[in-house]
Amino acid sequence: MKNDLFSRAQKLIPGGVNSxxxxxxxxxxxxxxxxxxxxxxxxxxxxxxxxxxxxxxxxLLFGHAHPAIVEAVQRxxxxxxxxxxxxxxxxxxxxxxxxxxxxxxxVRLVSSGTEAVMTALRLxxxxxxxxxxxxxxxxxxxxxxxxxxxxxxxxxxxxxxxxAGVPAALAAxxxxxxxxxxxxxxxxxxLHGDDLAxxxxxxxxxxxxxxxxxxxxxxxLRAAADRCGALLIFDEVITGFxxxxxxxxxxxxxxxxxxxxxxxxxxxxxxxxxxxxxxxxSALAPLGKVYQAGxxxxxxVAVAAGIATLTLIxxxxxxxxxxxxxxxxxxxxxxxxxxxxxxxxxxREGGAFTPFFMASPPTNLDQAMQCDTAAHAQFxxxxxxxxxxxxxxxxxxxxxxxxxxxxxxxxxxxxxTDWHTTRx
Ligand SMILES: Cc1ncc(COP(=O)(O)O)c(C=O)c1O
Numbered sequence: 001m002k003n004d005l006f007s008r009a010q011k012l013i014p015g016g017v018n019s020x021x022x023x024x025x026x027x028x029x030x031x032x033x034x035x036x037x038x039x040x041x042x043x044x045x046x047x048x049x050x051x052x053x054x055x056x057x058x059x060l061l062f063g064h065a066h067p068a069i070v071e072a073v074q075r076x077x078x079x080x081x082x083x084x085x086x087x088x089x090x091x092x093x094x095x096x097x098x099x100x101x102x103x104x105x106x107v108r109l110v111s112s113g114t115e116a117v118m119t120a121l122r123l124x125x126x127x128x129x130x131x132x133x134x135x136x137x138x139x140x141x142x143x144x145x146x147x148x149x150x151x152x153x154x155x156x157x158x159x160x161x162x163x164a165g166v167p168a169a170l171a172a173x174x175x176x177x178x179x180x181x182x183x184x185x186x187x188x189x190x191l192h193g194d195d196l197a198x199x200x201x202x203x204x205x206x207x208x209x210x211x212x213x214x215x216x217x218x219x220x221l222r223a224a225a226d227r228c229g230a231l232l233i234f235d236e237v238i239t240g241f242x243x244x245x246x247x248x249x250x251x252x253x254x255x256x257x258x259x260x261x262x263x264x265x266x267x268x269x270x271x272x273x274x275x276x277x278x279x280x281x282s283a284l285a286p287l288g289k290v291y292q293a294g295x296x297x298x299x300x301v302a303v304a305a306g307i308a309t310l311t312l313i314x315x316x317x318x319x320x321x322x323x324x325x326x327x328x329x330x331x332x333x334x335x336x337x338x339x340x341x342x343x344x345x346x347x348r349e350g351g352a353f354t355p356f357f358m359a360s361p362p363t364n365l366d367q368a369m370q371c372d373t374a375a376h377a378q379f380x381x382x383x384x385x386x387x388x389x390x391x392x393x394x395x396x397x398x399x400x401x402x403x404x405x406x407x408x409x410x411x412x413x414x415x416x417t418d419w420h421t422t423r424x
Contacts, residue, residue, distance in 0.1 A: 005045060006030045026373065026393040027380040037064025039403035042389060050389040051408055055399035057391070058206075058238050058263040062312055063403025069267045069308045076304035082296055089307060090298040096310045097265065097273065101240075101247045103255045104275030108284055109298040113237035113262030114142025116272040117200070119284075119292045120258045121146055123274070124198035124231040126290035127283045132192050134199040134230075136179040138208030138365030138395075141200060141235050141260075150176040150365075179205055179364040180213065182220040193228030198258075203248040206238040206397040208368045209354035210347050212361075218254045225257070231280065237262035237272065238397065243350040245313045267309035269302035318402035322351030325400045325409055329353060332413030340420045343372070351400035355379070355390075355416075368395065379419055386415040 009016035017023045017031065024031045033045035040063050042050045052064070062069065076089070090109060098104045110116050121144070125131060133146060141147040148163040149171050162171060175192060177184040179201075189196065199221050205211040225232040234256040239248040241264040249256050257280055262272035275281065285291045296302075330348040333355055337344030343359040356362060357372035357379070376394040383390055388411075390398055400409075 005033045021391075021393055021396065024392050026395075027377040029381060029384075031392075032384070032389070039063040039065075040401055040405070040408055048387065050384075050387050051404075051412065052389050053398040053400065053412075054389055054391045055401055056268060058242070058397070058399055059266060059268045060399070060401050061241065061264050061309065061318060062267075063401040064268075066267075066308075066312065066403075068312055069305050072304040072308035073269065073301055076301045079300070081301060082299055084295060087298065087300045087303070089300055089303045093298075093303045093306050093310075096307065097261075098275065100245055100310065100314075101250055101259070101275070103247065103249055104259060104273075105278040106281035107273045107275035108281070108292065109303070110272050110274070110292075110294055111270045111296050111299065111302070112142070113235075113260065113272050114144055115294065116237065116260040116262055116274045117141040117147065117233075117235055118144035120233050120235075120260050120274045121198060121200070122292070123280065123283060123290050124233060124258065126288070127280050128197045128229065128231065130195050130197040130230070131173045132175060132195045133173065133197055134175045134177055134185065134188055134192075136201055136205070137176050138179060138211070138368065139200075139202045139205055139235070140207035141202075142237070145170045146174055147200075149174045178366065179208075179211060180217050181364065182217060182224075185221065185224050189224045189228050189230075193230070196228050196230040198231045198233050199225050200233040200235055202238065203234045203236065203252065203254075204239050204243075204349055204352075206352065208365045208395050209356055209362070209371075210349065210352055210397045211363060211368065212347065212349060213252075214363060218252055222254050222256075231257040233258045233260065235260045238352075240264060241309075241313060242352060242399075244319050245317050264309065265306050266302055267305035269299075269305040270296070271299070271302035271306050319350060321402060322400055325404055325406065326351040326353060328406060328409045329400065329412060332409065333416050336413060336417040336420050339417075342375075342420055351404075353398050353400070354394075354396070355398075357394070378423065379416075382419045382423075383412075383415060386418075388412055388415055 036043045042052045137150045145166045240261040244251045258276035260274045283290045326348045330346040333346040345361045346355045347361045357375040362368040373394045
């Protein structure tokens with residue numbers, strides 16, 4: 001590695017990384033350092049080109065450095081990096097976002113998914129006057145205290161059930177249930193319904209690998225929340241604008257009370273949002289008593305990237321293409337495994353996918369945990385050597401961008417086929 005970047009980083013940055021999954025803990029070896037990206041490809045610091053399926057963990061719907069987004073960012077930056085004051089662009093962004101996702105009657109812009117979800121929970125608690133929340137095992141909602149219990153993503157990778165430093169009282173207010181288990185939800189609502197502020201869910205789970213909601217699950221959550229007066233929060237930091245030009249709530253015809261967004265809406269810049277019912281959102285300061293603020297909230301450079309991304313989505317929606325590429329990839333990967341009899345199942349929705357090393361597709365965290373993580377680690381490292389960069393953990397989601405081509409997918413399927421046939 002050029003100048004031994006990881007050793008230098010480890011001296012100054014805990015674990016050498018600024019976000020734990022980047023440490024390659026689940027797959028071994030030294031993390032890769034990126035210097036640039038263009039379309040579907042990355043350039044590493046040691047001069048390798050990689051075909052990228054990590055996509056910065058989801059934001060890059062149009063691939064790296066899309067010219068329209070880069071130009072919007074450059075123009076906004078030249079006008080000023082931050083004002084800490086209101087801008088015309090944030091009004092335009094709010095208008096565009098709410099037009100594309102009308103269940104967001106009002107929105108508040110923030111800088112990260114964590115901040116959006118943390119605020120949505122505080123708002124749910126402030127609005128209902130209740131403390132408890134239901135979340136689902138393996139769903140990750142950012143790293144705020146209430147939500148770092150039985151979470152997915154980097155905690156799963158690191159084998160951490162709950163972060164140190166989370167006050168016991170907050171952990172106790174978080175009720176953890178299995179994903180896709182409506183009977184468990186009904187039971188919890190019967191027991192805790194009067195104290196329940198919110199049910200929060202990833203409507204398609206992306207942080208224990210990709211796991212799809214079974215048909216009655218989301219509608220059942222809506223009914224359960226209505227029954228006890230809790231708010232339903234869809235955490236759409238991954239799913240928002242991933243599967244269509246709107247939220248997954250709109251695509252599935254289930255209307256949550258609050259929705260959190262991040263990743264894609266910022267086009268690669270730190271931009272996130274929470275939005276939903278007008279009467280709930282009106283409880284946020286300065287209208288209401290639930291406090292939230294941010295020096296860089298609605299940052300004009302990030303908002304410019306967001307507007308450029310929404311414009312690209314409206315002018316040239318990539319979803320049919322992503323679905324077709326995703327179908328090609330999953331079919332190719334499943335066929336390659338079937339040929340040699342490896343227990344394997346690539347789960348996918350649109351252009352999002354997870355290759356699970358197990359015979360049948362998981363529907364919850366317990367099942368996902370049964371997969372062969374050692375085989376996944378071996379697979380990840382083989383693919384990296386072939387110039388294909390996947391998310392460095394079994395419990396993450398890969399993303400195809402609009403910049404990928406059928407030839408890229410063919411190249412990937414060929415590499416996976418080689419791995420299956422040559423592995424010891
Ligand atoms: C569903 C979900 N919610 C919230 C977050 C937190 O977002 P951020 O990393 O921007 O804080 C993530 C991050 O991966 C996520 O996947």
